Amino acid sequence: MKEKKNNAFTRWFYGEEDTLLDKVEMKPQKEYAPREGEIRELMKEREMLREQIYDVEDNHKLRLFHKMYQIAAVIFCLTLISIMLVTVSWLPPNGDPDNPVNNEVSARYIESGLQETGAVNIVTGMILDYRAFDTFGESNVLFIATVTVLILLRLDKEKKALAKPGVPVYQKPVDELTIAKAQADDRVYEPKNDVILQKVAGFLVPIIIIFGIYVILNGHLSPGGGFSGGAIIGAGLILYLNAFGFEKTERFFTEKTYKWTCFFALTFYCLAKSYSFFTGANHLESGIPLGTPGAILSSGLILPLNICVGLVVACTMYAFYVLFRKGGF
Amino acid sequence: MNFVQNFPFFSIILSMFSGIVSSVLPARAAKWLNTILISVVGAMSAVLLVYLMGTGESYVYWMGHFPAPWGNEIRAGVLEAGMALFFCVIMLLSMTGGRKKLLGEVEYSKHNLYYILVNLLLSSLLALVYTNDLFTAYVFVEINTISACGLIMIRQNGRTIEAAVRYMIMSLLGSGLFLISLCMLYDLTGHLLMSNIKESVAVLVSHHQYSVPLMTTIGLMCAGLAIKSALFPFHSWLPDAYGYSTVSSAAMLSSLVSKGYIFLLIKIFYRVIGFEIIAESKVINVLFVFGLLGMIFGSLSAIRENDIRRMISFSSVAQIGYIYMGFGLGTESGMTASIFHILSHAATKSLLFIAAIGLTDVSKGSRQIVDLTGAGYRNKIAGFAFTVGSLSMVGVPMFSGFVSKLLFAEASIGHTYKMLPAVIVLAISTILNAIYFMKTVIRIYVPERRKDCEVITIKNEKEYAVTLVCFIVLNVMLGMLSQPIVQWIHTGLSMFG
Amino acid sequence: MVGPNLFINYGEAVAVILFGIGFSNLLLQKNLIKKIIGLNIMDTAIYLFLAEKGYIAGRVAPIVVDGVQEVEAYINPVPSGLVLTGIVVSVSVTAIMLSLTIRLYRRYHTLDLDEISMRLKKEGL
Numbered sequence: 002m003k004e005k006k007n008n009a010f011t012r013w014f015y016g017e018e019d020t021l022l023d024k025v026e027m028k029p030q031k032e033y034a035p036r037e038g039e040i041r042e043l044m045k046e047r048e049m050l051r052e053q054i055y056d057v058e059d060n061h062k063l064r065l066f067h068k069m070y071q072i073a074a075v076i077f078c079l080t081l082i083s084i085m086l087v088t089v090s091w092l093p094p095n096g097d098p099d100n101p102v103n104n105e106v107s108a109r110y111i112e113s114g115l116q117e118t119g120a121v122n123i124v125t126g127m128i129l130d131y132r133a134f135d136t137f138g139e140s141n142v143l144f145i146a147t148v149t150v151l152i153l154l155r156l157d158k159e160k161k162a163l164a165k166p167g168v169p170v171y172q173k174p175v176d177e178l179t180i181a182k183a184q185a186d187d188r189v190y191e192p193k194n195d196v197i198l199q200k201v202a203g204f205l206v207p208i209i210i211i212f213g214i215y216v217i218l219n220g221h222l223s224p225g226g227g228f229s230g231g232a233i234i235g236a237g238l239i240l241y242l243n244a245f246g247f248e249k250t251e252r253f254f255t256e257k258t259y260k261w262t263c264f265f266a267l268t269f270y271c272l273a274k275s276y277s278f279f280t281g282a283n284h285l286e287s288g289i290p291l292g293t294p295g296a297i298l299s300s301g302l303i304l305p306l307n308i309c310v311g312l313v314v315a316c317t318m319y320a321f322y323v324l325f326r327k328g329g330f
Numbered sequence: 331m332n333f334v335q336n337f338p339f340f341s342i343i344l345s346m347f348s349g350i351v352s353s354v355l356p357a358r359a360a361k362w363l364n365t366i367l368i369s370v371v372g373a374m375s376a377v378l379l380v381y382l383m384g385t386g387e388s389y390v391y392w393m394g395h396f397p398a399p400w401g402n403e404i405r406a407g408v409l410e411a412g413m414a415l416f417f418c419v420i421m422l423l424s425m426t427g428g429r430k431k432l433l434g435e436v437e438y439s440k441h442n443l444y445y446i447l448v449n450l451l452l453s454s455l456l457a458l459v460y461t462n463d464l465f466t467a468y469v470f471v472e473i474n475t476i477s478a479c480g481l482i483m484i485r486q487n488g489r490t491i492e493a494a495v496r497y498m499i500m501s502l503l504g505s506g507l508f509l510i511s512l513c514m515l516y517d518l519t520g521h522l523l524m525s526n527i528k529e530s531v532a533v534l535v536s537h538h539q540y541s542v543p544l545m546t547t548i549g550l551m552c553a554g555l556a557i558k559s560a561l562f563p564f565h566s567w568l569p570d571a572y573g574y575s576t577v578s579s580a581a582m583l584s585s586l587v588s589k590g591y592i593f594l595l596i597k598i599f600y601r602v603i604g605f606e607i608i609a610e611s612k613v614i615n616v617l618f619v620f621g622l623l624g625m626i627f628g629s630l631s632a633i634r635e636n637d638i639r640r641m642i643s644f645s646s647v648a649q650i651g652y653i654y655m656g657f658g659l660g661t662e663s664g665m666t667a668s669i670f671h672i673l674s675h676a677a678t679k680s681l682l683f684i685a686a687i688g689l690t691d692v693s694k695g696s697r698q699i700v701d702l703t704g705a706g707y708r709n710k711i712a713g714f715a716f717t718v719g720s721l722s723m724v725g726v727p728m729f730s731g732f733v734s735k736l737l738f739a740e741a742s743i744g745h746t747y748k749m750l751p752a753v754i755v756l757a758i759s760t761i762l763n764a765i766y767f768m769k770t771v772i773r774i775y776v777p778e779r780r781k782d783c784e785v786i787t788i789k790n791e792k793e794y795a796v797t798l799v800c801f802i803v804l805n806v807m808l809g810m811l812s813q814p815i816v817q818w819i820h821t822g823l824s825m826f827g
Numbered sequence: 828m829v830g831p832n833l834f835i836n837y838g839e840a841v842a843v844i845l846f847g848i849g850f851s852n853l854l855l856q857k858n859l860i861k862k863i864i865g866l867n868i869m870d871t872a873i874y875l876f877l878a879e880k881g882y883i884a885g886r887v888a889p890i891v892v893d894g895v896q897e898v899e900a901y902i903n904p905v906p907s908g909l910v911l912t913g914i915v916v917s918v919s920v921t922a923i924m925l926s927l928t929i930r931l932y933r934r935y936h937t938l939d940l941d942e943i944s945m946r947l948k949k950e951g952l
Contacts, residue, residue, distance in 0.1 A: 051949060074855050082847030085510075088546045089839045091830035092517055096884035098899075101520035101530070103883065106399050107903045111889060112896050114904075117396070123889040123901070128908040134393045134402040138457070138469035139912045141346055145450050145473060146919030148353070148443050149480045153491075153926045157439040169434030174487070178933065223890065228915060260354060267350045275343050281395035282339065283331055294891075321922050325929065465909060472916050476923060483927070488934055488950075492943055495927050499862065502920060503853060506869045509913070510846060513873065517880055522905075542830065 119291035119300035120221035129303045137274050140310060144267060147317050156180045156328040183328045191326070193246065202244035209237035217311035221300045227307040231314025238319045247327075256330040259316050266309040273302050334381045337374040338406045338460045339391060341414065345371065345453030349446045357441035364425065364445045368452065372418030379411040388825045390462065398462070399523045405462040409669075409822025413593060417455050419804070420585050420676050421448070427684040427797035428578025435485050435576045444484050451477040451582070458590045464512055464602065465522050467594055471508065475501045475558070478587045481579040482571045493570035500557060500567050507554030514547045515602075524601040531603055548603055549613050555595045556617065559588040561654055562624030565647045569631075572643035572683075580639070581683045584646050585676035592653060592672065596665065599657075600827045609660040618658020618748060622755045624651025629762035637697050638690065641766060642682050645723065648759060649675045652738065655755075659741050659748055666819050667737035673815070674722070674730035674808055681801040682719040688712025688794065689774060692783055699770055704778035709786040713774055715798040720767035722805055725760050730808035735760065737816070838879035845872035859928045859938045863921060870917040874910045881906035 093100045110127055120126035128136050156178060217230030242250045280287040292299030323330055348367045352360040382388070388407030395401070425448065436444060454473040461467050475498075483494035516522060518540050519530035534540050557564045572580045599608050608614060628648030635641040649671070656668030692708040693701050706713025722729035735756065742752035788795045808815065833840060849872055852865025881903040889904040928938065935943050 071855065075851070078847060078851035078854065081850065082844060084546055085550075085843040085847065086833070086840060087829060088514065088543045089836050089843050090833035091540060091543045092514065092832060092836055092839065093540075094832050094835045095838060095879055096882050098883050100517075102517060102880060102905075103898075103903055104520045106521065107905055108898045109400055110904050111898050111901050115891050115896060121891050123891065123904045124907045124911075127904055128911060131394065131396055131401050132465075132908060135463075135466050135469055135908075135912055137346075138466065138473065139915050141349070141450060141453075142469065142472050142476065142916050142919050144350070144353075145447070145476050145480070146923055148446050149476060149923050150926045152440055152443050152480060152484060153486075153930050155440075157437065169430065171434060171437050173437070224888075226911075228911060264350065264354050268347075271343065271347050271350060277395070278339060278343075278393045279336070281401075282336070282392045287395065325926070465912075469912060469916070472920070476919065479923065486930075488943075488947055491927060491930050491934075492940070492947060495859070495924070495931065495940065498920070498924055498927070499853060502866055503850065506846070506850060506873065510843075510873050510876065513877055513880065513909075516906075 115294050118303065119294055120303055121294055122221055122223060122225075125221045125226050125303060125307075126300070129306055130301075133274055133277065136310075137270070140267065140270060140313065143313065143317055144263070147263075147320060150321060150324055154324040154328050156183055178328065180329060187247075187327045195244070198244045202240050206237050206241045206244075209240065210234055213237060213311075213315070217307055218297060218304070220307040221303045222295065222297070227310025228314055230307075231311040232318060234311065234315035235318025238315065239322045242319075242322070251330070254319070254330075259320055259330065262312055262316050266312045270306060270309045270313075273306065277302060332381070334378055335389060335391065335406070337378045338404055338410075338414075338456070339393070341371045341374055342404075342453055342456050342460070345449050345456060349449035349453065352442050352446045352449060355442055357438060357445075360442035360445040361429075364448055365422070367449060368418050368422045368425070371452065371456070372415055372422065375411055375415040375418060378406065379408065379415055382406065382408050382411055383821075386821075386825075399521055399526050402466055403462050403523070404457075404460040406460055407822060407825045408818065409826055410459045412818055412822065413459050414456055416673055416676070417459075417586055417589075418452070420680055421452060421582060423797050423800055423804075424578050424581035424585070424680050424684070426793055427680075427801075428576060428581060428687070430791070430794065431577045431687060440484070444480075447477045447480040447484070448582070451481070451586070455586060455590045458594050462524050462601075463522055464515070464524060464527065467597075468505075468509060468512060471558070471591070471594070472505060474587060474590055475505065478583060481583060482575050484579060485574070485576050487574070489570060489574040493567060493574060496567040497571050500564055504554045504557035504564075507550050507557065509554075511547045511550035511554060514543060515551070518543060518547065524597070527602050528604050531607065535607055545611060545613075548608070548611065549616075551598060552595065552613050552617065555591050555598075556620070556654070559591040559595075560647065560650055561617075562620045562627060562647070562651060565624070565628075565650075568647055569640045569643040572646065573637065573640040577683060577687045580643075581680035584643070584679045584683065588650060589672050589676060592650075592668075595657070596669070597826075599665075600823070605662075605827065614658050614660045617654050618752075621651045621654030621656075621658050622751060624648060625655065625755055625759045626651075626762070629759055629766070633762065633766045635766075636699055638686050638699050638702065638770065639683070639697060641699070641770070642679070642686060645682075645763070645766075646675075646679060648763070649679070652734075652759075655752060656738060656741065659745060659752065661741060661745070662823065663737070663741040665823060666816060667734065667741045669819050669823075670737055670812070670816065671734040674734045674805075677730060677801065677804045677808055678719050678722045681715055681798070681805060682723075684794075684801070685712045685715040685719060685798060688786065688791075688798075689716060692786055694783055699773060702770075702774050703776050704774070704780065706774035707777060708780075708783060711788055711795045711798055712786075715802055716774065717771050718802050718805060720771050722809070723767055724764045728806065728809050730805050730812075733809055733812040836879075838882075839876055842872045842876035842879065845869075845875070848872075857939050857941060859924075859931070859940060862940075863924050863928070866924065867917065867921060870913065874913055877906040877910050877913070 093102075110123055110131065114123045114126045115121065118126035118130040120130070158180065159173075213230045213233035215230075216225040216233060217227055220226035220230070238250075238254065277287060289301040291301050294300070298304065344367060348363050352363060355363065388405055390398070391404050391406065392398070393402040393404060397403070432441070432444070450473055454470045454477065457470040458467060458474065461470065479494050479498050479501075482497060483490045515527065518534065519527050521527050521530060531544065534544060560568050572584055575583070599605060625648050628644050628646075628651060632641045632644035632648070635644060653668045653671050653675075656664045656671065658664075688709045689702055689705040689712050690697050693705050696702075706716075718729065722731040725731045725735045738756060739753060742749050742756075745752070846869055849865045849867070849869030853862050853869060856862050856865060883902045886900060886902045889901040889907070931943060932938060935946060937943060
């Protein structure tokens with residue numbers, strides 16, 4: 002083993018003890034000793050100060066600050082509204098066909114939209130074909146919002162800690178909600194087996210779901226699309242859950258269904274759109290047929306994308322409801 | 331079309347796709363997917379940067395079968411490729427530095443959700459860097475906001491959830507202002523694509539049409555983005571959010587999230603409105619004043635803090651003030667100084683957060699500065715890294731902070747009436763920075779023998795030590811090799827407009 | 828100071844006033860649920876503004892009927908697409924804010940944000 006060079010730097014680096022300690026007269030080195038009595042005094046003083054400062058009822062300074070803050074904030078908001086009203090008064094007039102907004106961009110959408118995208122509904126053709134990147138980003142907004150709500154509200158079973166040496170393990174706080182308690186709360190507070198609700202739901206839920214499927218499939222032919230149709234199907238599922246309870250719903254909609262439906266729908270969306278962007282940017286021909294306008298099976302990729310978006314939105318709406326109510330499926 | 335030109339599109343789509351795939355993977359697989367993704371995207375950005383330096387011009391990439399303005403497009407130039415590479419490097423280092431603390435602070439079943447948030451944060455940063463369309467920028471700004479909120483409250487104690495609520499409220503105010511100003515700008519010009527808006531704005535300004543709404547719209551847009559990136563009066567959420575979340579989140583939030591919005595603001599200055607029009611308007615002066623106030627008040631609040639992580643967060647407020655002061659100068663050299671400061675601040679602030687967690691670990695987990703006495707001897711690598719970071723913040727030569735302060739001073743000299751306030755406040759803020767950073771550095775190197783605290787050596791924590799060494803090397807490189815980097819920024823800005 | 832189109836643009840003016848009301852609610856209200864309602868008012872006002880932008884007097888919605896594809900027959904389709912994206916973003920952020928409120932209420936049993944900060948400062952966490 003190489004001998005360590007003994008100079009001032011290495012001694013400092015390795016943190017060695019001072020060799021002149023106890024041999025030369027020097028100021029005594031203090032050992033670290035927790036000063037119990039002093040610390041308790043300091044904490045008491047700090048407590049008293051805190052009580053005085055944050056005592057909202059009697060503290061005049063705090064109340065004055067609150068009042069000034071509110072007055073300043075109201076003035077700020079009134080200023081904002083008046084600035085924006087002045088701006089609106091100078092904008093181009095409403096409903097005028099010669100506005101800068103009605104230029105060659107919207108002209109091409111209206112005149113060649115049907116031929117280039119195959120969709121009769123020009124707005125659907127625009128958001129799922131011309132400006133598809135924005136819609137892809139928006140589906141990701143919905144996805145990441147679901148992930149955030151899952152982080153906050155999903156209650157998980159306790160996992161056995163993988164006890165490796167040196168690896169820290171997460172300790173759950175004691176007063177947090179557990180799965181058993183959430184289920185008990187739910188059984189107490191939610192309506193059970195209400196006759197009117199069950200009879201009406203038994204009649205309405207199939208109609209709602211069929212209507213939702215109709216809206217999704219006709220997104221490119223009439224007003225509709227994946228987002229609105231998905232919301233309708235989600236509403237139907239929530240009504241079913243409310244009328245019939247968790248056991249009956251779990252027969253066809255579990256956490257696995259939710260996870261895998263969202264995964265496959267979003268993956269298909271991502272791959273289909275990447276194919277479309279890649280072939281478009283490299284000026285290659287995309288081999289997807291556009292079909293005859295006006296038929297259900299037309300407009301290239303728009304119909305499958307609408308179905309994917311509809312599935313994702315329906316599952317997301319249902320998942321939000323279940324997470325808010327019970328913290329799990 | 332060269333295959334390398336597909337790389338911006340590949341980077342964005344790969345990040346989004348890994349986010350989607352991570353939703354069904356267990357925690358270990360999600361961790362590996364995240365690391366591999368960031369490395370691959372960084373490598374692709376490096377190759378793209380080399381290619382673009384070779385050709386010397388930026389290009390436009392159609393997202394779909396239709397050219398702009400009917401379809402979306404993204405645009406890649408030298409500046410964008412370099413920023414993407416830099417963001418990837420910082421994100422990779424922050425994730426590896428904070429990984430051990432993540433195991434102790436977050437439930438194991440939610441780890442894969444955390445990696446989804448990181449992947450989507452990367453995709454939104456890349457999209458903000460490359461986009462050429464204003465509405466796409468809005469959608470990705472929202473993804474950025476939501477993933478930053480998720481990063482703050484992954485730790486789930488009372489402080490972080492309250493900090494996340496405050497952050498969301500401020501951020502949504504900023505988003506609302508940005509969206510309504512975007513709609514008004516669309517009304518005045520009729521286009522959503524940045525280059526087309528710039529032509530229309532130039533025509534409107536030269537004919538003196540619609541001058542009042544144009545000015546207020548630009549002002550509202552800048553106000554919205556300034557609120558989101560925590561400029562001086564709107565910074566109240568920052569200390570709680572950065573101070574109490576888990577380490578890798580704090581490092582990523584301070585260096586990357588606000589910088590995405592600032593880069594979008596630079597893009598709006600150059601590509602939507604035009605730099606000459608902005609430099610003549612009053613908006614720049616307002617940003618300048620708030621930047622100066624932020625520099626002073628951030629440092630003053632940091633001096634009063636006893637908690638080390640909150641102290642570093644207040645220092646972030648001051649540094650964002652520097653960047654806005656650079657914008658406020660209204661010259662090309664001011665912009666160059668601001669962009670260099672973005673790089674320097676990202677490299678230094680992440681280093682400080684990761685080093686600070688090493689120091690608190692050897693002081694029985696206490697975050698008060700008084701309890702950190704002697705921590706530099708118990709965890710040598712963290713102490714050394716904290717010293718390097720502090721010296722860079724203060725502005726000692728050889729580190730990156732010195733170069734950015736020098737660039738700011740050079741940019742403000744010669745200005746008629748903005749020179750004096752800028753130089754004076756720069757000097758005052760350097761002194762204030764020195765007060766609180768040097769106080770901490772001296773305290774961690776006071777020799778005090780404590781038998782009840784553990785000692786961390788490099789052998790125990792290899793990953794952590796390697797991360798800190800990489801950060802130190804990055805900082806010193808930015809400080810010593812600043813000339814090529816400033817040259818790169820100049821080239822990038824010239825092809826940016 | 829005030830321009831000529833204030834009363835022709837009455838739809839936009841109402842939208843802007845609603846935006847201001849929503850903005851001030853989000854900023855000033857103490858109760859968290861009322862803040863979230865303010866956020867929704869603000870976003871809905873922006874959609875009203877956008878919908879007004881697309882309108883052209885005397886024309887119908889942009890769905891091709893009877894093969895008529897003249898520009899003079901339909902309104903501008905672009906703002907409708909922007910509103911669709913905006914609605915989804917608004918729903919997502921409302922869901923996040925509501926779940927944050929649920930977590931805070933479970934722990935502190937109050938919906939007042941200032942009281943929660945006060946309590947955190949007293950705990951000295």
